[in-house]
């Protein structure tokens with residue numbers, strides 16, 4: 461098994477550790493991820509819920525995920541960094557933001573999702589799989 465994926469927020473108060481390999485690595489261009497991260501898209505790695513452990517202090521903002529299940533967006537209440545999401549039925553998946561990793565170079569995205577929401581200035585890598593909405597697996 462490879463080294464755990466560890467990361468955290470800007471101030472260091474919130475940390476997480478993900479064991480094993482991510483299920484999916486992708487760039488989410490949905491409107492909510494744009495607002496949440498303040499960027500064109502959110503680069504994220506999705507794990508099963510049990511693979512990821514968070515430190516104390518992480519806060520979650522819950523919103524409608526648009527697919528019948530709510531989404532919880534994890535952030536640091538001190539510095540405001542966007543670090544993780546809990547998504548899916550019963551929050552089956554824990555998703556961490558690639559830029560919050562201690563070593564963001566380990567992120568190797570394979571997909572662009574919610575491309576229908578992308579801004580005109582959001583230029584995507586043509587090599588990655590394109591999905592107008594959710595990832596169809």
Ligand SMILES: [Zn+2]
Nearest residue numbers: 469471536539
């Ligand atoms: Zn912080």
Ligand SMILES: [Zn+2]
Nearest residue numbers: 488489490493
């Ligand atoms: Zn999104």
